[in-house]
Amino acid sequence: MxxxxxxxxxxxxxxxxxxxxxxxxxxxxxxxxxxxxxxxxxxxxxxxxxxxxxxxxxxxxxxxxxRGISGFFYQSNAGPPSFISINPNAYGVPDPSLKFLPEPVDIRASSNGLLCCQGRDGYKAYYICNPVTRKWTKLPKPNADHGHDPAIVLIFEPSLLNFVAEYKLVCAFPSVDFDNGYEFEIYSSREESWRVSGEIFFGKSTLLPRSGVHVNDIVYWLALNGQILVFDLKMERAQQLNRGYGTLGMMDGRLCSTFSQPPTLVVRTLCNAYTNTMAMGSNVEPWVMKHQIKLPAPMSSGTGYGLKSRSVVFGSGNVIMFRGGGKMHVYDIKTKEIQCVCDELNSSGRLVSHVNSLVEL
Structure with a gap:
């Protein structure tokens, strides 16, 4: 029984x-x-x-x-930000202009649902916010002068074991004490303070402010001369990576470089970051081909309003955003679909990706 x-x-x-x-x-x-x-x-x-x-x-x-890329915040030099959604029915924010912040801001960086913004008045304070929930926090004043357009990277990696959103900011800024030198300042939300690293990188490079990418505790910035500045967060050591070009991003846990080579879009991933330390004449390539995407005409045309050598403006995750045919297009690597998301944007404006997340601050 x-x-x-x-x-x-x-x-x-x-x-x-x-x-x-x-x-x-x-x-x-x-x-x-x-x-x-x-x-x-x-x-x-x-x-x-x-x-x-x-x-x-x-x-x-x-x-x-x-964790999917949901759209992009776009901001011209003087105007308020706007939001370009990859799918307006699914992705969006209630206040794309970010008027819930206490002052007008410039969007500097993003990471997994959080935005890093910088005020335009006073000492130009940094703000971390979630544009979906309209929650924000103001950070203390940095120790160093980051310049008018800082090369700053926001790092936020959600964890199931951590109910508090912990994040870091890493800024590479020109040294005032050493010519041709870059120093690094790091903000930790856990310590609620800024700290200037003891590392100084010497090299005749001018960093592109909006090119920074974080991959596996390493931050990368693209320089005007085509080199890549590498800063290891764990070791707090910097080095230079040769032959870097295209738009930097992350795919499948690796640094990737995405660029246009009419009539195709090309994605390469970093496989060896230490070619600079190898013997002269070594044939080891730091990059390997990951995707080569052939685009349909007329957007793939190398003339007129078609695809140009610098048409890619974003490449990370499963999303590539590029200019072609006088429009802005998004290519989904998983579905292999192309969609037009808006008309051509001013190349001097800022474009920052967004993940439509409910993360709490």
Whole structure:
């Protein structure tokens, strides 16, 4: 009799899971993989979904589960930012101009749902914000002068084990004490303070401010001469990587370089960062080909308004954004689909990627 009751109990448990309501399956196993805009719309499905989506625990799960590039903030030199969505039905922010911040700002960097912005007044304070939740925090004043257009990188890697959003800012700035030298200042949200590293890089390079990329505890900046400045966060050591060109990003956990070579888009990944230390005459290549994407005409044309040698403006994750045919296009590496997202943008404006996340500050 006891054995029969135990068997019936096990069958009942299995059946209860098997016949769980679809809305409960979606709520418990699917919602966290959706972008923030879709989730805010789904709060109207029922009271149970609304209460669950509004909890900090759900925001924590969603920020770990959803990592896809959702769109781009675009900002001209003098104007407020605007948002270019890859899919307006799924991705968006309630206030693209960021008027919820206490002063007009310039967007400097982004990472997994967080934006780094810099005020235009006073000492030009840094702000970290989530444009979806409109939550923000003002950082203390740096120790060093980062310049009018700082080469700054925001680093935020969500962790299931960490319920507090911990992030870092890394800025490479020209040294005032040493000619042709770059120094590095690091902000840690855990310590809530800035610290200038003891490392100084010497080289006749001028960094491109908006080129910085973080990959596996290493920060990379592209220089005007085509070289790449490398700063190891763990060792706090800097070196120069030769033969760097294109737009820097990260694909499959590696640094990638994406550029146009009409009529194709080319993606290379870094496989050997230490070619500078090898013997002269070594044939070891630091980069390997990952993707070579042939584009349809007329956007692939090398003349008129077609694809040019510097048409790629973004390449990271599964998304490549490029100019072609007088329009801005996005190529999805997974689906191999191309879509036009807007008209041509001013090349002097800032373009920063965004992940539609509910991450809490």
């Amino acid at each position: 006891d054995k029969e009751r135990r068997t019936n109990k096990l069958l009942a448990n299995k059946n209860s899971i098997l016949y769980m309501d679809l809305k409960d399956i979606i709520k418990n196993h699917a919602l966290e993989f959706l972008p923030a805009k879709s989730l805010l719309r789904f709060t109207g499905v029922c009271r149970d979904w609304k209460l669950d989506i509004k909890t900090p625990f759900f925001a924590h799960k969603q920020s770990n589960s959803f």
